[in-house]
Amino acid sequence: MAVEIKTPDQIAKMREAGLVVAAIHAATREAAVPGATTKDLDDVARKVLAEHGAKSNFLGYGGFPATICTSVNEVVVHGIPSAETVLKDGDIISIDAGAIVDGWHGDAAFTAFVGGGHAPELVELSRVTEESMWAGIAAVKNGNRLVDVSRAIETYIRRQPRPATGKYGIIEDYGGHGIGSEMHMDPHLLNYVSRKRGRGPKLVPGFCIAIEPMVSLGTPRTHVLEDDWTVLTDDLTWSSHWEHSVALTEDGPLVLTAVDGGKAKLAELGVTAAPDPLG
Ligand code: MG
Numbered sequence: 001m002a003v004e005i006k007t008p009d010q011i012a013k014m015r016e017a018g019l020v021v022a023a024i025h026a027a028t029r030e031a032a033v034p035g036a037t038t039k040d041l042d043d044v045a046r047k048v049l050a051e052h053g054a055k056s057n058f059l060g061y062g063g064f065p066a067t068i069c070t071s072v073n074e075v076v077v078h079g080i081p082s083a084e085t086v087l088k089d090g091d092i093i094s095i096d097a098g099a100i101v102d103g104w105h106g107d108a109a110f111t112a113f114v115g116g117g118h119a120p121e122l123v124e125l126s127r128v129t130e131e132s133m134w135a136g137i138a139a140v141k142n143g144n145r146l147v148d149v150s151r152a153i154e155t156y157i158r159r160q161p162r163p164a165t166g167k168y169g170i171i172e173d174y175g176g177h178g179i180g181s182e183m184h185m186d187p188h189l190l191n192y193v194s195r196k197r198g199r200g201p202k203l204v205p206g207f208c209i210a211i212e213p214m215v216s217l218g219t220p221r222t223h224v225l226e227d228d229w230t231v232l233t234d235d236l237t238w239s240s241h242w243e244h245s246v247a248l249t250e251d252g253p254l255v256l257t258a259v260d261g262g263k264a265k266l267a268e269l270g271v272t273a274a275p276d277p278l279g
Pocket of ligand 1: 108177210212
């Protein structure tokens with residue numbers, strides 16, 4: 001269970017991969033309109049990877065058949081792109097994408113609104129999920145422990161006004177993960193504090209982690225469809241998923257999969273992002 005610690009050169013490679021992921025996000029966000037199929041979005045992602053000479057870390061992972069995960073409405077994560085899944089006005093979709101550059105991985109996700117007219121509680125669900133991710137990122141500090149990241153995510157969510165449906169469900173079966181020479185590495189990052197787990201490893205320069213809260217408008221519990229991938233909430237309430245890959249450096253956190261390295265958002269939270277190694 002050793003945690004892989006990266007050199008500054010390796011973090012620079014991960015930054016390259018992260019920027020490819022950011023480019024996939026921009027292109028798929030634009031393509032997620034009513035009438036598009038989730039297969040269309042997968043095609044867009046594959047094209048961006050090819051344009052950058054990057055490889056997919058999702059395609060073939062455990063037999064996964066596509067380049068991105070497209071999770072619509074009550075699907076939490078791992079939705080498989082399909083020509084039969086047509087996006088409709090009012091849907092929400094979480095798009096999870098990754099890239100490999102020279103053997104180094106990036107991984108990030110976002111929730112998008114298809115068309116318009118979304119209920120305020122859906123807008124709030126996505127906002128709360130995204131902001132909880134940023135609270136977690138802001139806790140990636142030298143000297144902190146992994147549990148401090150989990151606590152920051154959970155605390156943020158629990159301090160928000162409750163949705164009309166009752167309570168936000170912080171998904172328990174999935175969480176964040178170490179990332180680097182592989183997409184999924186130790187340590188596993190819970191999006192809540194578990195007394196059973198202890199405090200986790202100390203965060204030191206070279207530590208890299210994908211932070212990815214998943215939140216529903218109801219239950220924290222999920223099940224998997226017969227395709228062995230698609231994860232749904234047990235009560236079929238809709239859910240949101242946001243994710244960034246983050247590197248801790250001597251100069252603080254660098255958000256590898258954010259175009260600006262996390263600079264603007266972290267500044268709002270009183271944290272200085274590390275300088276971009278690619279300039
Ligand atoms: Mg991930």
